[in-house]
Amino acid sequence: MSTGRILFIDAHDSFSNNITSLLQESLQVSVELIHIDDPRFVLNDDAFHVFLQQFDAVVAGPGPGHPANPEDVGLIGRLWSLPEAHGLPVLGICLGFQSLALAFGAKVERLKQPRHGLVTPIVHCGEDVFFGTGEVVVTQYHSLHARPSSGVPQSLGKDLWKPSSPRQEVLPLAWDLSDVENGPILMSARHREKPFWGVQYHPESICSNAESHKLIANWWHTACDWNKRLRPQPPRVCNGSEFGSGIDELAPSPLPSATAAERDVNVQWLSSHLPETSDTAMIVEALRRECCDSNVILLESCVREGLPVNAETGQHSIFGIYGKDATHVQYWTHTSELLVHAGGTELHRTTATSSDVLRYLDDFMQDHKASDGPPGSPFWGGLTGFVSYEAGLGTIEVEAPSTSRKKPDIWFVFVERSVVVDHVSGRFHVQTLINDDHKWLTAIQGTVQHATRPCADSPTPSPSPLPPPKITSQPSKENYCAKVTECQSHLRAGLSYELCLTAQTHILAHEAPWSLYLHLRAQNPAPFAAYLSLSSPLDAAEGVTLISSSPERFLSWTREGEVQFRPIKGTVRKDSNMTREKAEAILKSPKEQAENLMIVDLIRHDLGGVPNVSNVHVPELMQVEEYISLYQLVSVISGTLSPNSSGIPVLVASLPPGSMTGAPKKRSCSLLTVIENHEPRGLYSGVLGYMDVGGGGDFSVIIRSAFKYADESVWRVGAGGAVTVLSSAEGEWEEMGAKREKLLKVFGVA
Numbered sequence: 001m002s003t004g005r006i007l008f009i010d011a012h013d014s015f016s017n018n019i020t021s022l023l024q025e026s027l028q029v030s031v032e033l034i035h036i037d038d039p040r041f042v043l044n045d046d047a048f049h050v051f052l053q054q055f056d057a058v059v060a061g062p063g064p065g066h067p068a069n070p071e072d073v074g075l076i077g078r079l080w081s082l083p084e085a086h087g088l089p090v091l092g093i094c095l096g097f098q099s100l101a102l103a104f105g106a107k108v109e110r111l112k113q114p115r116h117g118l119v120t121p122i123v124h125c126g127e128d129v130f131f132g133t134g135e136v137v138v139t140q141y142h143s144l145h146a147r148p149s150s151g152v153p154q155s156l157g158k159d160l161w162k163p164s165s166p167r168q169e170v171l172p173l174a175w176d177l178s179d180v181e182n183g184p185i186l187m188s189a190r191h192r193e194k195p196f197w198g199v200q201y202h203p204e205s206i207c208s209n210a211e212s213h214k215l216i217a218n219w220w221h222t223a224c225d226w227n228k229r230l231r232p233q234p235p236r237v238c239n240g241s242e243f244g245s246g247i248d249e250l251a252p253s254p255l256p257s258a259t260a261a262e263r264d265v266n267v268q269w270l271s272s273h274l275p276e277t278s279d280t281a282m283i284v285e286a287l288r289r290e291c292c293d294s295n296v297i298l299l300e301s302c303v304r305e306g307l308p309v310n311a312e313t314g315q316h317s318i319f320g321i322y323g324k325d326a327t328h329v330q331y332w333t334h335t336s337e338l339l340v341h342a343g344g345t346e347l348h349r350t351t352a353t354s355s356d357v358l359r360y361l362d363d364f365m366q367d368h369k370a371s372d373g374p375p376g377s378p379f380w381g382g383l384t385g386f387v388s389y390e391a392g393l394g395t396i397e398v399e400a401p402s403t404s405r406k407k408p409d410i411w412f413v414f415v416e417r418s419v420v421v422d423h424v425s426g427r428f429h430v431q432t433l434i435n436d437d438h439k440w441l442t443a444i445q446g447t448v449q450h451a452t453r454p455c456a457d458s459p460t461p462s463p464s465p466l467p468p469p470k471i472t473s474q475p476s477k478e479n480y481c482a483k484v485t486e487c488q489s490h491l492r493a494g495l496s497y498e499l500c501l502t503a504q505t506h507i508l509a510h511e512a513p514w515s516l517y518l519h520l521r522a523q524n525p526a527p528f529a530a531y532l533s534l535s536s537p538l539d540a541a542e543g544v545t546l547i548s549s550s551p552e553r554f555l556s557w558t559r560e561g562e563v564q565f566r567p568i569k570g571t572v573r574k575d576s577n578m579t580r581e582k583a584e585a586i587l588k589s590p591k592e593q594a595e596n597l598m599i600v601d602l603i604r605h606d607l608g609g610v611p612n613v614s615n616v617h618v619p620e621l622m623q624v625e626e627y628i629s630l631y632q633l634v635s636v637i638s639g640t641l642s643p644n645s646s647g648i649p650v651l652v653a654s655l656p657p658g659s660m661t662g663a664p665k666k667r668s669c670s671l672l673t674v675i676e677n678h679e680p681r682g683l684y685s686g687v688l689g690y691m692d693v694g695g696g697g698d699f700s701v702i703i704r705s706a707f708k709y710a711d712e713s714v715w716r717v718g719a720g721g722a723v724t725v726l727s728s729a730e731g732e733w734e735e736m737g738a739k740r741e742k743l744l745k746v747f748g749v750a
């Protein structure tokens with residue numbers, strides 16, 4: 001039962017929901033979140049004051065920017081000068097803390113070396129909000145720091161806590177003394193008289209220790225005590241509707257209802273053993289011959305020497321087979337246009353946001369639910385397709401660079417017939433959602449059983465020699481390195497903690513896409529390899545082909561409701577001098593660990609913000625995984641969906657993938673659009689996968705891939721990496737090159 005109410009003022013950070021969870025877990029409170037630019041209050045102080053009266057205390061959150069910039073702190077900046085009658089206790093975290101310090105005489109300056117994702121012990125006074133607290137180890141995410149008017153202490157001892165004059169309003173409570181370059185950094189302080197406290201570090205980070213959480217309970221008790229003794233007006237209970245929700249009243253949904261007649265789809269299937277000689281590519285080719293008026297989408301888990309390249313994420317290969325009558329859902333970000341068609345007939349055309357479209361897909365899946373199917377198969381049929389990076393930007397209200405009409409940003413096809421191969425058990429399932437489809441099931445079972453590897457495992461040579469492939473555009477080293485430096489100048493200014501910089505290479509190649517895919521899977525076998533070639537029956541010029549060798553799961557959810565993110569952040573190239581031990585040593589360095597930690601905290605936030613998700617935890621933190629040409633640092637973030645909930649709201653809440661953006665996501669994406677010259681990333685940095693009629697879903701991050709729009713002649717290959725203040729421009733250029741290399745080889749332009 002909650003006994004208190006806390007208002008959380010969020011400066012559009014990517015860790016806010018972690019703070020909310022920490023407050024709710026540590027205290028018996030309910031937490032209401034508003035943004036620093038809440039339209040109900042930015043121009044209306046009176047309304048803000050009345051609104052605040054409902055709460056026992058306020059937490060002023062972290063965020064990008066500088067506390068002296070009113071746009072960066074918004075409503076947080078108003079907390080320090082509330083009229084006496086409206087005063088209430090506040091805890092400032094990072095930006096919120098800096099805002100507090102700045103308001104009461106401290107200076108806020110740039111650190112010599114920013115501290116993003118670094119984990120260090122701090123020294124505290126053992127009193128006040130640190131009462132009864134032992135050794136505190138915390139994560140820091142900041143470029144700026146507050147310097148009290150007493151200056152920074154010159155020696156350890158009592159003067160750490162001593163004000164320089166009786167008038168000094170900001171009293172130090174904790175310091176980080178571990179940083180030789182920056183010198184002592186103020187980690188916590190309180191106001192001399194007013195009920196204001198703050199911390200520079202992030203107690204909610206997965207790497208801040210349990211001892212650091214004691215501060216929350218101490219602050220809350222002190223705040224409640226202050227309220228009892230000194231609050232001019234006791235918190236009053238308001239009717240929530242008095243202020244509205246802060247979100248524009250929802251217009252009636254512009255979307256057509258996805259409701260179709262075929263509620264509760266029926267899955268029919270046949271399961272059997274696969275011959276040992278079978279091969280995924282051969283199955284695709286046999287299916288194409290057998291179902292000649294159909295298309296095959298391949299989501300392949302590559303195998304090497306008979307074993308999946310990643311045992312945990314690469315157990316199944318999925319073959320989605322769809323014909324001319326299939327339902328397509330398409331969306332274009334720059335025109336906000338949603339189009340649903342089937343069999344060449346337009347069913348709906350309307351304007352919508354990308355979040356609306358994902359909700360439409362959710363409704364669609366609710367209307368196509370199956371309760372039974374082959375138990376070992378994660379996909380029984382369902383929507384298969386992609387969401388581009390730009391469509392992801394739409395979900396966080398960041399303006400996307402514009403693309404052309406022929407380049408869809410979301411495209412899903414409803415797959416009713418499929419084959420799923422289990423590479424571990426050696427079984428396969430032929431499945432259909434079409435009634436009375438037994439003949440097809442039996443025919444395809446035979447097709448798969450006989451699709452064995454031919455003696456020579458090479459693609460058929462073309463009848464006549466093809467013109468040589470060539471790179472038509474690519475980043476220059478000079479330009480890429482300049483962009484790394486540009487990213488770092490934003491990081492130093494406190495506008496971001498990490499930026500995932502990327503660049504594109506365009507290749508003109510005449511080889512057939514399938515043949516290119518065969519090279520790619522041979523060169524770079526990956527757990528999330530894919531071949532997808534979508535075309536629109538309504539417009540021949542509209543289509544896209546993707547070949548992918550992604551190692552990275554973005555998001556999956558099982559039919560039982562287990563949600564998993566598996567971000568990769570931290571990369572080491574394999575070469576003849578690189579051993580696993582050496583790679584592990586590099587990947588354990590503060591630079592690589594910090595990159596990964598920031599994304600782990602960001603994804604905990606994304607997942608923690610979804611209403612039907614509980615039990616957010618991190619079962620694996622920074623494990624080294626080995627791939628064909630790279631070592632990568634991988635973490636796993638999990639949660640549980642409440643019974644009968646869909647995983648699609650998790651997808652809506654977590655795009656674009658944090659490992660492709662940096663943190664905080666919204667500000668980082670806005671900066672990256674400019675740094676990357678408003679060039680759309682397209683499918684690269686987006687997600688590819690399926691939503692299954694049985695209730696599960698699985699999406700990879702589209703990286704280590706190439707795609708080609710039907711109205712263009714070039715293939716696009718994106719590659720990049722996370723830039724932090726610890727990056728070197730040369731190192732980032734190398735890393736981008738290492739990620740792109742296999743693709744260039746596949747096209748014959750390396």
Ligand SMILES: C=C(O[C@@H]1C=C(C(=O)O)C=C[C@H]1O)C(=O)O
Pocket residue numbers: 500502552567568569570571659660701703704718719720721722739
């Ligand atoms: C940006 C890419 O990869 C992303 C960045 C990584 C990193 O910074 O270490 C690792 C995996 C991906 O999340 C890419 O492959 O192009």
Ligand SMILES: NC(=O)CC[C@H](N)C(=O)O
Pocket residue numbers: 061062063064065066093094095096098141142143144145493494495
């Ligand atoms: N995490 C934060 O709140 C960062 C605050 C500020 N933008 C800084 O970089 O110092």
